[in-house]
Amino acid sequence: xxxxxxxxxxxxxxxxxxxxxxxxxxxxxxxxxxxxxxxxxxxxxxxxxxxxxxxxxxxxxxxxxxxxxxxxxxxxxxxxxxxxxxxxxxxxxxxxxxxxxxxxxxxxxxxxxxxxxxxxxxxxxxxxxxxxxxxxxxxxxxxxxxxxxxxxxxxxxxxxxxxxxxxxxxxxxxxxxxxxxxxxxxxxxxxxxxxxxxxxxxxxxxxxxxxxxxxxxxxxxxxxxxxxxxxxxxxxxxxxxxxxxxxxxxxxxxxxxxxxxxxxxxxxxxxxxxxxxxxxxxxxxxxxxxxxxxxxxxxxxxxxxxxxxxxxxxxxxxxxxxxxxxxxxxx
Amino acid sequence: xxxxxxxxxxxxxxxxxxxxxxxxxxxxxxxxxxxxxxxxxxxxxxxxxxxxxxxxxxxxxxxxxxxxxxxxxxxxxxxxxxxxxxxxxxxxxxxxxxxxxxxxxxxxxxxxxxxxxxxxxxxxxxxxxxxxxxxxxxxxxxxxxxxxxxxxxxxxxxxxxxxxxxxxxxxxxxxxxxxxxxxxxxxxxxxxxxxxxxxxxxxxxxxxxxxxxxxxxxxxxxxxxxxxxxxxxxxxxxxxxxxxxxxxxxxxxxxxxxxxxxxxxxxxxxxxxxxxxxxxxxxxxxxxxxxxxxx
Amino acid sequence: xxxxxxxxxxxxxxxxxxxxxxxxxxxxxxxxxxxxxxxxxxxxxxxxxxxxxxxxxxxxxxxxxxxxxxxxxxxxxxxxxxxxxxxxxxxxxxxxxxxxxxxxxxxxxxxxxxxxxxxxxxxxxxxxxxxxxxxxxxxxxxxxxxxxxxxxxxxxxxxxxxxxxxxxxxxxxxxxxxxxxxxxxxxxxxxxxxxxxxxxxxxxxxxxxxxxxxxxxxxxxxxxxxxxxxxxxxxxxxxxxxxxxxxxxxxxxxxxxxxxxxxxxxxxxxxxxxxxxxxxxxxxxxxxxxxxxxxxxxxxxxxxxxxxxxxxxxxxxxxxxxxxxxxxxx
Numbered sequence: 043x044x045x046x047x048x049x050x051x052x053x054x055x056x057x058x059x060x061x062x063x064x065x066x067x068x069x070x071x072x073x074x075x076x077x078x079x080x081x082x083x084x085x086x087x088x089x090x091x092x093x094x095x096x097x098x099x100x101x102x103x104x105x106x107x108x109x110x111x112x113x114x115x116x117x118x119x120x121x122x123x124x125x126x127x128x129x130x131x132x133x134x135x136x137x138x139x140x141x142x143x144x145x146x147x148x149x150x151x152x153x154x155x156x157x158x159x160x161x162x163x164x165x166x167x168x169x170x171x172x173x174x175x176x177x178x179x180x181x182x183x184x185x186x187x188x189x190x191x192x193x194x195x196x197x198x199x200x201x202x203x204x205x206x207x208x209x210x211x212x213x214x215x216x217x218x219x220x221x222x223x224x225x226x227x228x229x230x231x232x233x234x235x236x237x238x239x240x241x242x243x244x245x246x247x248x249x250x251x252x253x254x255x256x257x258x259x260x261x262x263x264x265x266x267x268x269x270x271x272x273x274x275x276x277x278x279x280x281x282x283x284x285x286x287x288x289x290x291x292x293x294x295x296x297x298x299x300x301x302x303x304x305x306x307x308x309x310x311x312x313x314x315x316x317x318x319x320x321x322x323x324x325x326x327x328x329x330x331x332x333x334x335x336x337x338x339x340x341x342x343x344x345x346x347x348x349x350x351x352x353x354x355x356x357x358x359x360x361x362x363x364x365x366x367x368x369x370x371x372x373x
Numbered sequence: 374x375x376x377x378x379x380x381x382x383x384x385x386x387x388x389x390x391x392x393x394x395x396x397x398x399x400x401x402x403x404x405x406x407x408x409x410x411x412x413x414x415x416x417x418x419x420x421x422x423x424x425x426x427x428x429x430x431x432x433x434x435x436x437x438x439x440x441x442x443x444x445x446x447x448x449x450x451x452x453x454x455x456x457x458x459x460x461x462x463x464x465x466x467x468x469x470x471x472x473x474x475x476x477x478x479x480x481x482x483x484x485x486x487x488x489x490x491x492x493x494x495x496x497x498x499x500x501x502x503x504x505x506x507x508x509x510x511x512x513x514x515x516x517x518x519x520x521x522x523x524x525x526x527x528x529x530x531x532x533x534x535x536x537x538x539x540x541x542x543x544x545x546x547x548x549x550x551x552x553x554x555x556x557x558x559x560x561x562x563x564x565x566x567x568x569x570x571x572x573x574x575x576x577x578x579x580x581x582x583x584x585x586x587x588x589x590x591x592x593x594x595x596x597x598x599x600x601x602x603x604x605x606x607x608x609x610x611x612x613x614x615x616x617x618x619x620x621x622x623x624x625x626x627x628x629x630x631x632x633x634x635x636x637x638x639x640x641x642x643x644x645x646x647x648x649x650x651x652x653x654x655x656x657x658x659x660x661x662x663x664x665x666x667x668x
Numbered sequence: 669x670x671x672x673x674x675x676x677x678x679x680x681x682x683x684x685x686x687x688x689x690x691x692x693x694x695x696x697x698x699x700x701x702x703x704x705x706x707x708x709x710x711x712x713x714x715x716x717x718x719x720x721x722x723x724x725x726x727x728x729x730x731x732x733x734x735x736x737x738x739x740x741x742x743x744x745x746x747x748x749x750x751x752x753x754x755x756x757x758x759x760x761x762x763x764x765x766x767x768x769x770x771x772x773x774x775x776x777x778x779x780x781x782x783x784x785x786x787x788x789x790x791x792x793x794x795x796x797x798x799x800x801x802x803x804x805x806x807x808x809x810x811x812x813x814x815x816x817x818x819x820x821x822x823x824x825x826x827x828x829x830x831x832x833x834x835x836x837x838x839x840x841x842x843x844x845x846x847x848x849x850x851x852x853x854x855x856x857x858x859x860x861x862x863x864x865x866x867x868x869x870x871x872x873x874x875x876x877x878x879x880x881x882x883x884x885x886x887x888x889x890x891x892x893x894x895x896x897x898x899x900x901x902x903x904x905x906x907x908x909x910x911x912x913x914x915x916x917x918x919x920x921x922x923x924x925x926x927x928x929x930x931x932x933x934x935x936x937x938x939x940x941x942x943x944x945x946x947x948x949x950x951x952x953x954x955x956x957x958x959x960x961x962x963x964x965x966x967x968x969x970x971x972x973x974x975x976x977x978x979x980x981x982x983x984x985x986x987x988x989x990x991x992x993x994x995x996x997x998x
Binding site: 508509511512513514515516519520521522523524525526596600603604607608609610620623624627630631634637638641644645648649651652653656 | 704708709712713715716717718824825829830832833836837839928930931932934935938949953954958961965968972973976
């Protein structure tokens, strides 16, 4: 499709240490359209952050290895361009990333003005001194921080304001895509709502696409157009918001996720979590990774790893929705 | 293709072990610390056995075989009084390493008690201990030891007392900050919240978890104490000749540096290797106890 | 590539007046520290067993001689009186009493030796810092490279080396064997080289290790990742973001190492026969000359305190969080 901005295809990432090899991302695939918001949901350890870092090529190069796949930004494979080009034209300029913990995301001995100026300075925008200053003030105002505070240090701001500074830095070069890795998890619920709303409106103003990584389905409902569900290093289901939240054909894991959310209205005595744990990423099973925990598991699930297929209306990786398997089973 | 990728990176099965076993496993993996550990054990055995095998007379009795370079008969040669240097180094090991060990034990005990009391009680008691410690720390430790030696005369006992006093402040600080750090942690609060008694908390939660830096400091402190003792003895302010404490021994070789360098080179190498071993074991322990500290 | 963006003006960082107030306050605090130090030293001398007068005169002295000397030296007065007289004299007149060894004022012995000691210590710290920090940074950035491994091994060995023996080996090689440098004394400027090498190499190793581990820690901090995500070049990430933060604990280490250098000066000055404060101290200890010992140690402790003061000031200037804590307390 011509308005796909970012396409991740069959991404494989491993972490190799002295003791073991951890298969963190296993054939992850998804698309983000121009101006679209994609929410990537999944449990801790599903590989969401690793995928994001892989897109930015910020993985620790001693232990992490991208062993397969393509990451296409506007058609160009980011995994093949030279590091220098990645740094100057992509990081911070075409794709910006913000992280979870605002308390440690800023350099404590630099003023916030200097940190924003850096983001502007190292890119291909040729601005002079005065233009940089005014851009800094512009972007601070955009995130709701009084520009006269620009010479202050990070410790002089509260958590929520620090995160705003982080967002200001991310937006300073008007990127096409913003990757937000659990941006509000470390914040109070009320601040959370503020920051999310701000991100959303800014995104709309700038026509920016966004990948929002989170484990909180509530946030996804508020801000995302599309949702991708990640499990054990791969996307097992992706679709429009309604399809994932209330659709008929859904992956058993997705169903389990929603059922685990406590019901506000009904009176329940016990919660219904998904039994079991995610498989050990250094020792992944042969068939479907969800096999052990799946209430609808079949014979074939143990042996054959399901691939993403569109048959159910949106991409799902599950034998339940794959016609070839269905015919096998009904025999 | 998927399976091919998986096969390529299939790893050995990862068996989870208990934390203590993991610690020993990590320690064993660190080759240099293991070698050092074996060396220290060898050294200690050697010292003990050596002092039985080698006659003490060799250490103190003057002979006519003066200033002989190393040979098959005298492995390290002889000194100006004809005494076998190897014998002196072996007996010297006993003196030097013991001083290092004893001073470290004293400092750890005293420092540990004071530091824990300060951290535990807080308030005025803590303030007083901290101020005293700060004042003592304002004097470089070697100088403080020298002052004590001035007051008490130069001999092995006063050297031990002097060095112990000079390093107690560092131990107090370390134990205090370690205990304070642990007492603040969530698992201590968790223990309190399930009703664990104070005593039990201190015994089972606080002490085991604050031990790590203390153990590391202890091992490396033996080396530091040994080197300080050697330095002071070298100056004539510690163990007096003819006792073969390593510093005193090397001091005696000073005037023959040009003519008989072996007298100072070889014993010095022994000192370096010994101190190095203790330091490496300390490093290995630190890495084993808290691998996050490593890289 | 254009120059780095202009930085926030220095003056805007910390109010000028606050800096001055902080410095003054810390200087004033030096005095109690020195009083504490001298009190400790005095007390140790006091508590120790043995009678200094008898030690000076030897076992054959008569009672009369002992009492006479005791009176002459002013040791018949009480502890408190002696201590206060000492402090008052020292602070007001620069009178540190008379040496029990020479009979002349202690200050006469100390004064000519001060420049030597100061020179040596300054060289030592400068060389140690100039060696230790860059090598530490290099080692951290190129972790596990052959260079890093070699430097780690070498520094570990040096830290375990007794200073006096290292000095002797240096003399053996460069003076006796190669004849390039004098074995002692400071008659020639070359005489400073070996003593400085002897002390600063070991000190540099300590600074190296601290810099390296501090850098390794800082490189893993979140804000470094943020900087990379912004598209900041790796060199700037390392030298501007990581290093600036990593240097903070290193500054403290340099201060502490300075203490070790001061203490070690006694040994180094002995090995290389240098006329500094350290060798005076050793001489006085052997002669049981208490006034000189007290004065020498106090002076050395004073230098140490000065350096730690400098460390604190630098810290406050460089780390905005410390400034903030201080400003809040105003």
